[in-house]
Amino acid sequence: MAIKDQPKPPRSRQIGNILLLLSGLFLLASIFLPSFLGPQIPRVPYSLFVHQVQDSEVARVSFGQSEILYQLKGEADQPGIVLATTPILDLGLPKLLEEKGVEFAAVPPPRGNWFTGLLGWVVPPLIFVAIWQFFVSRGAGGGPQGALSIGKSKAKVYVEGESAKITFADVAGVEEAKTELVEIVEFLKTPERFTAIGARIPKGVLLVGPPGTGKTLLAKAVAGEAGVPFFSISGSEFVELFVGVGSARVRDLFEQAKKQAPCIIFIDELDAIGKSRSSNAFYGGNDEREQTLNQLLTEMDGFAAGNTTVIVLAATNRPETLDPALLRPGRFDRQVLVDRPDLSGREAILNIHAQKVKLGPDIDLKAIATRTPGFAGADLANLVNEAALLAARNRRETVAQADFAEAIERVVAGLEKKSRVMNEKEKKIVAYHEVGHALVGFLTATSGKVEKISIIPRGMAALGYTLQLPTEDRFLMNEQELRGQIATLLGGRSAEEIIFGSITTGAANDLQRATDLAERMVTTYGMSKVLGPLAYEKGGQAQFLNDGMGNPRRQVSEQTANAIDREVKEIVETAHQQALDILNENRDLLESISMKLLETEVIEGEKLNDLLAQVRHAS
Ligand code: ADP
Ligand code: ZN
């Protein structure tokens, strides 16, 4: 079966890599050089040290090769206590120390082994200077500012009056979200009206929804409607290598924004910084992200009293991973769901994007919307563009309905690759495999209809594919339907087993999806009789373990984990048996349709349904 991939944008990390290398050297140096400090000085986490500096509690700092020693400001004429912390390559630190007027110096070389002593004395400052130089030279023209501006936010600012001003008219299919955001626009336009009564203007609004549903677009539309500046930054940009940089960036972003109030700050991919702190406990946490998160919380709490109207919009597709602290009152206490559009929503979105292309007389956008359940706004925008490209390739003046039909398949299954050569034997295997999917799918699906089978390779992974389109939008699936889907996914492999008595690698993706689905039935949907209606996955605010696949699973006993495995296996094996039974019962039909498919390469529509209608239920 075909899969749909969503490519991740590559990100340049060159500078990061250089810094990583240097920090590696620094770390090595500190490991090889013996510590010369006595154990009597209490060691504190680096983050505490930075907080103390920020709160102006620190009097002086001395940098050693394996330790930073620092002294707090004493009470009256008492000397302050001395503390130690582990050095982390932190480029923001010198600036911070300077700002806070803290004395700092390097520790003189320790006595003892002259060589290691010398190394310890020379290497860290050298690295420090090298990095400093690097940034100064990068920021050439900006003078010494280059080194200091590392913490400056890279927030992009969109100001009102740009030629392509985005408004709510550019967003469709998310009517509820729009209704809620209209209120935000009011807040931004006439804050006095609300503050006069004593109403508190919300500070943070979280847009929650799957990728491509228009969260970024909505945020821009809010700014466009209100006519205010729009600062946008992505959460993943905050996650830098060095402690202190991310939080400096947050501080800077809010400073910039406050100067331009009323305005909107938009934080995309909030989950990249706002991940629950507890979920990371297993790996020892991430100091940097935690500091960035803390800074964000501080900033959001900070502009409470003032009369500055800065509204922070943030987007995420994984709200369950967010730190609960972010969702408290006064922070992101409003959540707006931006979900995939329904039938009429899809038609409206198609309407918006179709205005950019020339449509032929036979275009029926409603029919296209009917055939694209599950498509998000971005998929529909992409679909319109694909259809226009197809028309242009065929040197036609306007886009025809047939272009859309083909574009749907492209978007669903990846681009057609007729050039890929398969030998006869492979082709035969793929044909039986796909017919296996189709036969089992036809019998087990209560809501889907098999539209098309093809052995023309598409995309990167799928050799052939079976297109099964639901006849209506489905929001709920029952256990029977899920079991049917798993059997359908295993139908391809089962056909190979029956006909060739051997299994190829072609079914790997099917097996993956079947197993995932079975696991979700047990751990998320509570469909297992043995394990009961418990959610074993994504434990909300509870402490959970990460299974390394990005699927947080609630901490369970070993017996429960075993029971889950057994149940998943049971479901998959039952479905496998069901698929085998269906195909054994209909072996003649499997043969005849496969032969036909080998001839024509594609069977679809009425013809396919007539063929499949001969199928018999397994006795
Ligand atoms: P998200 O931020 O939710 O991942 P985007 O806002 O970046 O999605 O959407 C990407 C593009 O897809 C938009 O620029 C727009 O062209 C199109 N799009 C997405 N959702 C919608 C929608 N609801 N209405 C109109 N166009 C949309
Ligand atoms: Zn398959």
Ligand code: MG
């Ligand atoms: Mg986005």
